[in-house]
Amino acid sequence: MAGKWLGLAKWVLLAALSVAATGALTALGVPSAGLFAALVVGIALALMNLAPARVPRTVGIAAQGVLGVYIGTMVSRDAVGALGPHWLLVLGVAVATLLISVLFGTLLGLRREVSPLTGSLAMVAGGASGLVAIARELGADDRVVAVVQYLRVALVTASMPIAVTLIYRAERTDHTVIIDQTSVTPWYLSVLVIAGLALVGDTAGKLIRLPGAGLLGPLALTVALQLSAVPFDLNVPAALVQIGYLVIGWQAGVAFTRQSLRAVGRTLPAALALIVVLTVATAGLGALLAHLAGLTPLEGYLATSPGGVYAVLATAVETGSNVTFIIAAQVVRILMMLFAAPLMARAIARLSERVRPRAALGV
Numbered sequence: 001m002a003g004k005w006l007g008l009a010k011w012v013l014l015a016a017l018s019v020a021a022t023g024a025l026t027a028l029g030v031p032s033a034g035l036f037a038a039l040v041v042g043i044a045l046a047l048m049n050l051a052p053a054r055v056p057r058t059v060g061i062a063a064q065g066v067l068g069v070y071i072g073t074m075v076s077r078d079a080v081g082a083l084g085p086h087w088l089l090v091l092g093v094a095v096a097t098l099l100i101s102v103l104f105g106t107l108l109g110l111r112r113e114v115s116p117l118t119g120s121l122a123m124v125a126g127g128a129s130g131l132v133a134i135a136r137e138l139g140a141d142d143r144v145v146a147v148v149q150y151l152r153v154a155l156v157t158a159s160m161p162i163a164v165t166l167i168y169r170a171e172r173t174d175h176t177v178i179i180d181q182t183s184v185t186p187w188y189l190s191v192l193v194i195a196g197l198a199l200v201g202d203t204a205g206k207l208i209r210l211p212g213a214g215l216l217g218p219l220a221l222t223v224a225l226q227l228s229a230v231p232f233d234l235n236v237p238a239a240l241v242q243i244g245y246l247v248i249g250w251q252a253g254v255a256f257t258r259q260s261l262r263a264v265g266r267t268l269p270a271a272l273a274l275i276v277v278l279t280v281a282t283a284g285l286g287a288l289l290a291h292l293a294g295l296t297p298l299e300g301y302l303a304t305s306p307g308g309v310y311a312v313l314a315t316a317v318e319t320g321s322n323v324t325f326i327i328a329a330q331v332v333r334i335l336m337m338l339f340a341a342p343l344m345a346r347a348i349a350r351l352s353e354r355v356r357p358r359a360a361l362g363v
Contacts (some may be wrong), residue, residue, distance in 0.1 A: 010045070010052045014254070017041045018246050032153070034245030035129050039146055042253020047261065051254040055247060063247035064133045064214035065198025070236045070244070071130060071338070072222025074331050080227070082324035083332070086293040090329045093285050093304055094336040100281050101125045101306075101337070102344050104274045109348075111270060113263040114144055120345035122148035122271065125278060125306030126337030130219075133248045134212030138342055146252040147264050148271045155275055157308035160315060163283075168298040170319040190235050197221050211342035219338065282306045289329075295322065303329035 021037035030036055045051035083090050101124045109119030118140040121131050128149040135142035164170045198214075201221045205213025225234065282304045290300025298319060302312050303326045312330060316323045 007052060010050060014041065014045055014051055014250065015246075017045070018250070022242065022246070032129050032150075032245055034242040035132070035249040036150055038246040038249025039150070039253045040249075042250045043256045043261070046254045046256045047258060052250075054254060055251045059247055060133070060251050061202060061214040062198065063244040063251075064130075064212070065202060065218045066194060066236065066240055066244035067129055067133060067248065068201065068215040068218035069194045069197050069222045069234075070241050071127070071334065072219045072226060073234055073236060075223045075226045075335070077227060079324070079328040079331055082328040086325075087332075089289065089292055090303070090332050091336075093289050093329075094333045095340075096285055097125050097282055097304065097306065097333060098336055098340055098344070100278060102341070102348065104278055105345070106348055108148075108267070108270055108274055111267055113267050115140065116348050116351075117345050118144050120348050121145045121341065123152075123274060123278070124149075124337050124341040124345075125152065125282065126334045127341070128153055128307070129245065129248060130212075130215050130338045131341065132252060134215050134342065136251070137212055137214070138346065140345070141260075142252045143256055143260055144264055144267060146249075148267070148275075151268065151271060152275045152278075153307045155272070156279060156306055157311045159279065160305065160308060160311050163301065164298065164315055164319065168301060170298050170315075187235070187237050190237065191240070193232070193234060194236060194240070197225070211346060216339060216342075219335075223335070278306055295325070299326060302326045304333070305330070306333075309334070 018034075018038045018041045021041055022034045025033035025037050042051055080087070102120050105120035105123035106116055107119070108114055108123055109116035111119075114122070117138065118135070121135050121138065121140045122145045124131055132142055132146045132149055135145040198218045201217030201219070202214045203217070204210075204221075205217030210216055222234070225232065283301055286300035286302075286304035287297060288300070289295065289304060290297050293300075295303070299316075299321045302316050302321060305312050309327075309330050313323070313327060315321075316326045
């Protein structure tokens with residue numbers, strides 16, 4: 001009985017501190033504040049032996065489903081139409097970004113502390129919360145993936161104002177944007193639809209052996225619903241999204257130990273260097289996109305930024321840029337990363353497994 005109450009007390013402590021940290025980080029404008037807060041709090045409590053042993057698998061799958069549906073609601077007919085005749089070019093840039101990301105992830109995987117699979121998922125430039133959610137299911141170390149992914153998001157977000165001001169010489173305008181957060185659909189009906197999409201998507205994904213079915217199955221179904229003619233205004237309640245973020249952050253955070261934290265720390269200098277190069281490389285792709293699609297250099301940079309979608313939106317609005325095109329291009333990038341990255345990462349992992357035995361035998 002004492003053990004049961006102790007376990008409950010650890011969950012209450014974890015939840016209370018995570019919610020408090022989420023509020024503080026949200027006030028500071030940190031993207032995906034719930035996930036980041038839960039990760040940091042989970043790590044701290046785990047190192048003090050005050051965290052729960054693990055997050056139940058069913059709870060983790062449910063959180064994946066919520067995030068899958070939430071990400072899917074970013075897609076709309078208007079967003080797809082905003083790309084116009086340049087959709088194939090935007091898709092090509094997204095593919096190039098994926099290839100560069102996986103290449104850099106493979107380089108990170110050369111380190112002894114990081115497997116090629118973990119390195120590939122950690123360096124993928126997009127869908128941080130989704131990739132962290134499915135990393136463990138794919139066989140990667142979700143602790144490394146979480147830390148490196150949010151290092152990328154933080155670095156890209158922090159460097160954006162500097163690049164916009166010093167490199168692109170952009171000036172702020174009086175443009176404002178109104179994002180309609182209201183929905184004509186009752187919240188309880190939306191929750192029922194979300195639950196149905198999560199359950200059906202996960203089941204169907206497992207039947208076809210889709211990697212990360214708990215996330216990608218609901219995501220695929222939601223995208224199909226958004227692009228269909230079904231007159232349903234799907235809205236994921238903000239509180240439900242935050243709970244999903246918290247669960248995913250806890251899943252990685254409570255698994256930390258002092259040894260694993262030291263291993264991740266040794267990986268960070270190499271990861272930081274690769275993230276900087278990745279940011280420069282995607283800026284080059286942005287310059288190419290701007291030239292071929294008739295955009296301004298700033299719009300090309302924002303459309304191909306490898307992270308910080310909310311910062312991209314704010315910057316696009318403040319500088320009077322083509323917001324609809326930029327966000328549409330960002331959505332294409334995120335979807336590409338989430339669907340293609342797990343497949344490419346697994347292929348790299350299999351290849352490395354074949355190469356390592358041969359190297360050990362001196363072949």
